[in-house]
Amino acid sequence: MNLKQLYYFKRLAEKEHYTAAATSLFITQPSLSHAIAELEKELGVMLFAKQGRNVRITEYGKQFLPYVEKAISELENGREELKRMSGDTLDNINLAFIYTMGERVVPQLIEGFTQQPGRQNAVFSFSQGATQSIVQELKADKFDLAICSNLVDETEIEFTPIISxxxxxxxxxxxxxxxxxxxxxxxxxxxxxxxxxxxxxxxxxxxxxxxxxxxxxxxxxxxxxxxxxxxxxxxxxxxxxxxxxxxxxxxxxxxxxxxxxxxxxTRYVYLAMRKGRVLSATAQAFKQFVIQHCNTLALK
Structure with missing residues (x-):
């Protein structure tokens, strides 16, 4: 069992489609199939079962998935911590937001943050979508932060109300x-x-x-x-x-x-992040900026 196999397993569990998973991983479908087959051989159980042109995760796979997600998450947190200790922290922030936030809210936040002293080099990567999709990607550590609705049953995500x-x-x-x-x-x-x-x-x-x-x-x-x-x-x-x-x-x-x-x-929009995720210094600063300044930026 190696780390690459675990990443492949996690992505296939998310997509439940070999071609889609392989494309998102930038590998060939045979490479993905071989990696999953080797992992199943080592574990001695079937992690996926064919379902038409797709696959579905088995009960064995469902039991295994939380352990894989936790292991990958801890490794990512460790990498971020080492970057912080070494001073090699990138100024890139991966931010997702629901559609209504893209018109005024996000541009005002970015403008306000990047005008602060020492924040001019902050680089943002943006994604838009519906809350359900955004939260799933947050749990997969695709984004640092998100501006979205609150999902009350999502215990893995920290939601902070920021805008009415x-x-x-x-x-x-x-x-x-x-x-x-x-x-x-x-x-x-x-x-x-x-x-x-x-x-x-x-x-x-x-x-x-x-x-x-x-x-x-x-x-x-x-x-x-x-x-x-x-x-x-x-x-x-x-x-x-x-x-x-x-x-x-x-x-x-x-x-x-x-x-x-x-x-x-009152309807609120929230700043969301996965609990336990270690943010870069710049992303952490942006998080605090959003929480502290939403009431002063006249956001509607």
Whole structure:
């Protein structure tokens, strides 16, 4: 058993597809197959089983995976600690964020951080996605930090609330609700119309579901989307109405925005990282900057 085999096993467990896993590892599929076969031979159990063109991790593999993830994580932490001790710490920060944060929030944070003395050499690598995908990648140590929703059942991730986010009801300009000319609306008054909803990958989805549940309302959902601008586009052609964050895109789109009367608890966006991960000095400084300065950067 060697470290390369463990990395290969972990990636195949994530992808459950040999070609996809091999591509992401920048190796050939036969090389991956051989490495997994040798690992299974040494362990004396089957870690994966064929399922059509894909594979699925077996119960043996599921039992083995947490140990592999912990071992790899500890090795990565050790490497970061040695970099810190030797002064060979890179100024690169891998940051992931949900789509609504890319328009104003992340650019303002980057601008504020890099204008600090000694931070001009900080280099960022960015990724966007839905919260579910981002959190999985955080657990795989692909990112240092993420700005996303809170997943209450994720015990491996540390979530720190940083930004409150207003949710609004959005319709097309010529929608019957828009033609009423009102600035606010009770959700009950919108139940006769189809809704466009965020997909289950979105961390905002459980929050919106809770709003309807608390009001004992059941919306008619016409479709699900993952990204905010797609939702705005569909609303603008009157495909449906939607509840979504009040993002700047709404100001110059062909939509009508209404406040929700008695919306319930406040929606927060969080700074997330894997518990136990050792951040570089620059990434740690950025984390503290985000937590300390979110209230002073006028983020919305």
């Amino acid at each position: 986010q207003e949710l609004v009801l959005v319709t097309s300009r010529n929608h019957p609700l828009a033609l009423r000319g009102e600035q606010s609306i009770e959700l009950a008054d919108a139940m006769d119309y189809p809704f466009i909803f965020f997909s289950e990958k979105s961390g905002l989805r459980p929050f919106i579901d809770k709003i309807f549940s608390q009001k004992n309302l059941t919306p008619k959902v016409v479709c699900y989307v993952e990204e905010d601008t797609a939702m705005v586009g569909l609303v603008s052609i009157n495909y449906g109405i939607a509840i979504m964050p009040r993002i700047t895109t709404l100001d110059y789109s062909n939509v009508q925005v209404m406040n929700i009367t008695n919306p319930g608890e």
